[in-house]
Amino acid sequence: xxxxxxxxxxxxxxxxxxxxxxxxxxxxxxxxxxxxxxxxxxxxxxxxxxxxxxxxxxxxxxxxxxxxxxxxxxxxxxxxxxxxxxxxxxxxxxxxxxxxxxxxxxxxxxxxxxxxxxxxxxxxxxxxxxxxxxxxxxxxxxxxxxxxxxxxxxxxxxxxxxxxxxxxxxxxxxxxxxxxxxxxxxxxxxxxxxxxxxxxxxxxxxxxxxxxxxxxxxxxxxx
Amino acid sequence: xxxxxxxxxxxxxxxxxxxxxxxxxxxxxxxxxxxxxxxxxxxxxxxxxxxxxxxxxxxxxxxxxxxxxxxxxxxxxxxxxxxxxxxxxxxxxxxxxxxxxxxxxxxxxxxxxxxxxxxxxxxxxxxxxxxxxxxxxxxxxxxxxxxxxxxxxxxxxxxxxxxxxxxxxxxx
Numbered sequence: 001x002x003x004x005x006x007x008x009x010x011x012x013x014x015x016x017x018x019x020x021x022x023x024x025x026x027x028x029x030x031x032x033x034x035x036x037x038x039x040x041x042x043x044x045x046x047x048x049x050x051x052x053x054x055x056x057x058x059x060x061x062x063x064x065x066x067x068x069x070x071x072x073x074x075x076x077x078x079x080x081x082x083x084x085x086x087x088x089x090x091x092x093x094x095x096x097x098x099x100x101x102x103x104x105x106x107x108x109x110x111x112x113x114x115x116x117x118x119x120x121x122x123x124x125x126x127x128x129x130x131x132x133x134x135x136x137x138x139x140x141x142x143x144x145x146x147x148x149x150x151x152x153x154x155x156x157x158x159x160x161x162x163x164x165x166x167x168x169x170x171x172x173x174x175x176x177x178x179x180x181x182x183x184x185x186x187x188x189x190x191x192x193x194x195x196x197x198x199x200x201x202x203x204x205x206x207x208x209x210x211x212x213x214x215x216x217x218x219x220x221x222x223x
Numbered sequence: 224x225x226x227x228x229x230x231x232x233x234x235x236x237x238x239x240x241x242x243x244x245x246x247x248x249x250x251x252x253x254x255x256x257x258x259x260x261x262x263x264x265x266x267x268x269x270x271x272x273x274x275x276x277x278x279x280x281x282x283x284x285x286x287x288x289x290x291x292x293x294x295x296x297x298x299x300x301x302x303x304x305x306x307x308x309x310x311x312x313x314x315x316x317x318x319x320x321x322x323x324x325x326x327x328x329x330x331x332x333x334x335x336x337x338x339x340x341x342x343x344x345x346x347x348x349x350x351x352x353x354x355x356x357x358x359x360x361x362x363x364x365x366x367x368x369x370x371x372x373x374x375x376x377x378x379x380x381x382x383x384x385x386x387x388x389x390x391x392x393x394x395x
């Protein structure tokens with residue numbers, strides 16, 4: 001069997017999309033931790049010279065970068081436990097919401113990078129996007145993928161674990177059961193899946209790490 | 224048909240909308256799969272096509288916009304950035320089209336920006352062909368196909384459009 005390697009950084013939700021996809025499909029892989037903030041390895045720079053970021057999937061020596069591109073590759077290479085529907089229109093919808101998640105990430109994460117009045121504004125903007133996501137993306141479905149978890153669920157997986165930590169650190173409540181009932185219910189369902197739950201990073205380690213990140217963002221904003 | 228973004232393009236097929244241009248192109252490739260495949264069949268090649276299409280979408284539009292909305296040093300920086308992006312794309316291979324012998328997904332992702340080159344060159348006073356001759360010869364190869372040349376916008380009209388936009392936005 002060809003070697004599968006994931007270059008990642010443990011705090012990054014983007015990396016988990018790839019890990020989850022591989023675990024859901026039962027694909028064995030080797031995980032390699034990269035110090036992306038302070039010391040990018042030659043290997044990372046060789047495998048992702050354009051963006052120099054994680055995640056990178058290396059399969060039989062060939063690298064693929066960008067989590068959305070990697071997910072499509074995983075889906076095509078290991079078709080078991082499909083993460084995309086068969087119907088082209090449904091596939092286009094899944095891809096649409098994945099792109100929505102990427103395009104809106106500045107708005108969605110804004111609350112974490114700001115404080116005071118700016119943070120109030122940023123939180124509202126993020127919640128507006130989450131409202132659209134809840135009503136039009138998720139709707140009445142169990143998962144973004146329908147009855148079963150799919151690629152779009154992995155895209156928004158950060159809402160199920162990272163958002164809570166980031167909200168606590170930033171001192172704002174972005175989602176709760178009353179204001180976003182369907183997203184909240186989806187979060188519980190998503191986290192219950194063992195392939196999702198098992199690799200999740202330790203919460204207290206995340207608190208430490210993201211506290212540091214917020215301090216950095218706020219300092220940068222002031223300078 | 225596009226309540227989330229309220230943007231074009233939107234493809235409406237059998238009454239159902241598909242939004243976001245590259246997603247639409249993939250949809251077209253999947254529905255009308257028996258003719259002229261746009262993505263390669265090999266998953267790694269497909270990943271390369273998607274990666275570079277994503278790169279184009281992330282970088283090229285904003286970089287181009289900076290050329291006609293700035294002046295002086297800012298504009299010089301914008302021109303340099305634009306050429307750098309095109310040079311990266313130019314290095315992608317020596318085949319007639321990006322992924323091989325036939326025009327495909329990645330060619331489609333980039334060729335639509337070709338119509339804007341003339342406008343940027345005029346407003347930025349520089350020559351893209353001088354810096355990226357391989358890319359321009361690829362573009363001209365694509366333009367030899369009627370499906371491309373008859374559907375792309377007229378570069379002169381685009382230039383006039385940007386001149387008008389500059390006036391309206393007060394960029395001079």
